[in-house]
Amino acid sequence: MTNLVVRGRTWKFGKNISTDLIMPGAILWGHVRGEGRKAAIMPNRPGWAASEVRPGDIIVADTNFGCGSSRPAPRILREELGVAAVVAESFSRLFQRNAVNIGFPVLICPGIVAAVEEGDEIEVNVDTGVVRNLTRGTEIRGEAYPPDSPPGQLLRMGGLRPFLERWLEEHPEVKAKREAARR
């Protein structure tokens, strides 16, 4: 299950933040390892990934966040940096779908850039689409995923893997074969 309500401190990013910035080729292809990995993330903002962002923080971005290559950039944000959610004016389709597929909360929220100053504490509810600015006492509504839509289901279940696991529960013959193969 994805945690549908998250609270955290915000970092703001501009328009067209590409996956070449979030997950540079050097990381994708293993040219940097260990501590060097974090330092390579977001070269447009030196020092941010290595020493500023903390687990539980939330990214607020302008339009077209995650544009470019379809590399698994949401995973980098969540697993390497501990980013809890991304709220953006808009996302690239590929980034958004990659995020939903791993149960990483991403919310489209027109007006978010004006509603949040960097460092504000916000609460993001991807179930209702409501973003509360706890620092300023304001509220703005983004585009919630309908609960019965495929992305709505995927996000609520925690991604494609649990989605497929459920399918396996409904198909015991395949599941039995898999368990036999694992023994």
Place this chain on the structure above:
Amino acid sequence: MGMTIAEKILAKHAGVDSVKPGQYVWCKVDATSGHSLRALELLGVDRVWDPERVFIVDDHQAPPPTIEVANRMRETRRLVKKYGIKHYYEYGRGGILHQVFAERGMYAPGELIAQGDSHSTSGGVFNACVTNANMDAVHILAFGDLWFRVPESVRVVLNGTLPAWCVGKDVILKVASELGTDYGLYKSVEYVGPVAAQMTLAQRWTISNMGVEVGAKFALFEADAKTDAFLKDRVTRPYEHVTADPDAAYEAQYEFDLSTLTPMVARPGDPGNGVPVESVLTEHVKIDQAFLGSCTNARLEDLEVAARIIKGKQIHPDVRMLVSPSSQEVFGQALKAGYLEILADAGALVEHSTCGPCYGGHMGVLGDHEVCISSSNRNFQGRMGSPLAKVWLASPATVAASAIAGEIVDPRQYL
């Protein structure tokens, strides 16, 4: 209410009469790529829904530069055998997936395909809905279907007559510079009008390829005799051209008069940073590398124009020129036509067909502060290597002319 091309194709694959933008549908998919076979195996599924409709080629890192990559390719070959995948293309017989899969008959008008790699919008040139699927491809491999949100459609009308020495690359850099790199976000973009008809298939292909650079889910052209000529002998199954209904609903329509277009370059940082190359001449932008390659612009006519410009001249001594045809089939054609000989004689490095330099992976990664002019698709910070390097995007003609001059120049002065 009539339907757009994407709405017709999605409705047909969902088994319904009509669909509307915003609706979620489960669709049968006609083909996919096999990048998720290992995930399928881990799930315990021991067959793919249709081994004839799964395509695999190793393009990003072949031949392997490291033992780790070599072992990953061994794993791919094992899975290909295990699942009986018919369309696997070993290096030497492959190339870049978007080109190779087309050459091997993966795409036909009216089809719906979701596959690995962001530049999958390339397939829209064949009047087919082709887009990217990453993890989702596991679902296709297992069941042959996938969910889609029916996109809003927008229309880009390319009016006028394309001037000599302007090609599809100049058109898309111009359109992206005016509309921004998100005019196609979540949408199906249809490119129509006299210039769409005038362009060669390869030029349209560049525009569909860069569909993802403007955010598009699909980047579609109508099919015509040029489409059919390419598909002849490659696609043997029956297909029908799909056109939009006259009363189809578009969220927006953008008109461009391209009769006065001049060669374009995109300044470093974003594909939407397009400006006429004339406007940067006084900056005398010195280049370290000129790259003619990638799924965007390394087809036969791209190599031909480069050879025509470079013939009898030498690559500037301070410049390395890399040439990587879009597939081994194109490599062979360019070899027989003499283009590769001309380029090699001029001092260019002719590589095999690879994605390597475009994504900063291998076969020509940029170092700190280096400047590259590239026929590829992306110039984001760090795209081709060092985050301190700078990448300019341009047509093959502009890349070739600049490689001789040592700085970014207007190709019209060299022809």
